[in-house]
Amino acid sequence: MKLALIVFGGLALVAVAGVAFxxxxxxxxxxxxxxxxxxxxxxxxxxxAMVVAEVTxxxxxxxxxxxxxxxxxxxxxxxxxxGPRIAMTAPVIQQxxxxIAMTAPVIQxxxAGGDWTVRFIMPSExxxxxxxxxxxxxxxxxxxxxxxxxxxxxxxxxxxxVMAEQEAALRDWLAGxxxxxIGPAVYAYYDGPMTPSPLRRYEVLLDVAATPSxxxxxxxxx
Numbered sequence: 771m772k773l774a775l776i777v778f779g780g781l782a783l784v785a786v787a788g789v790a791f792x793x794x795x796x797x798x799x800x801x802x803x804x805x806x807x808x809x810x811x812x813x814x815x816x817x818x819a820m821v822v823a824e825v826t827x828x829x830x831x832x833x834x835x836x837x838x839x840x841x842x843x844x845x846x847x848x849x850x851x852x853g854p855r856i857a858m859t860a861p862v863i864q865q866x867x868x869x870i871a872m873t874a875p876v877i878q879x880x881x882a883g884g885d886w887t888v889r890f891i892m893p894s895e896x897x898x899x900x901x902x903x904x905x906x907x908x909x910x911x912x913x914x915x916x917x918x919x920x921x922x923x924x925x926x927x928x929x930x931x932v933m934a935e936q937e938a939a940l941r942d943w944l945a946g947x948x949x950x951x952i953g954p955a956v957y958a959y960y961d962g963p964m965t966p967s968p969l970r971r972y973e974v975l976l977d978v979a980a981t982p983s984x985x986x987x988x989x990x991x992x
Contacts, residue, residue: 798857798858798859798860799857799859799860799893799894800859800860800861801817801818801820801859801891801894802818802894803815803816803817803818803919804816806918807947809943809947811922811923811924812920812921812922812940812943813920813921813923814918814919814920814921814949814978815918815919815920815921816916816917816918817916817917817918817919818916819913819914819915819916820891820892820894820913820914821891821892821896821897821898821901821911821912821913821914822863822889822890822891822892822911822912822913822914823842823845823846823889823890823892823901823904823909823910823911824842824887824888824889824890824909824910824911824912825838825841825842825887825888825907825908825909825910826838826867826885826886826887826888826908827841827885827886827888828884828885828886829884829886831864831886831930831933831957832930834864834886834888835862835864835886835888835959837888838864838886838887838888839862839888841888841907841908841909842862842888842889842890842909844907845890845904845905845907845909846858846890848902850905850906850907851902851903851904851905852902853902854902856892856893856896856901856902857893858890859890859891859892859893860960861891861958861959861960861973862888862889862890862958862959863888863889863890863891863956863957863958863959864886864887864888864889864956864957864958864959865886865887865889865954865955865956865957866884866885866886866887866954866955867884867885867886867887867954892911898911898912898913917977918977918978918979918980919956919975919976919977919978920940920943920944920949920951920975920976920978921940921958921973921974921975922936922939922940922943922973922974922975923971923972923973924936924971924972924973924974925968925969925970925971925972926967926968926970927967928957928959928970928972933957933972933974936972936974937955937974937976940955940974940975940976941976944976944978949978949979950978950979951976951977951978952976952977952978952979953976953977955974955975955976956974956975956976956977957972957973957974957975958972958973958974958975959972960972960973
């Protein structure tokens, strides 16, 4: 009986966590995009221009993600500036800062130190001129131009090894479809630490050179 209660309690916890994830994923705004190609977990998407708040930190990927998140959260929740709070959106974006004037491919271990930029996408109701000015912590506001991106979505672990494997898989898929990636990979994090690891959603994205659009419809990133 005791074992049955433990098993039932565990199943109930998973069910509650699943509901919490379901509510979270639909309770915040996510950027819209147009799907131009889909192949299982792989997609090619057209994103419109969007406004972001971003900050660059030096260090390992996980450390810079946490540090950047804290600085951006302080901005949107108005803890260090006057003015109203700004709604949280998903996903949180992280990208290694690409060196200037690269003349040859540079391969770096995912866990190695470096400059990483962390971004919060601003709610679509805001233009760049509408947003309150950041105060301290190196937070910047800018408009990201419209982009075509390939994406690979997955759930579970987000270790350096897994992220590297998923990025390699996406690059292989692009090569097999005659698509040329541009710039460093983008990592998208959809869930916080309170979401059980098996339910956490991630994406690896790569900008690609534009090609004629295939049939597709506008879909939210959900």
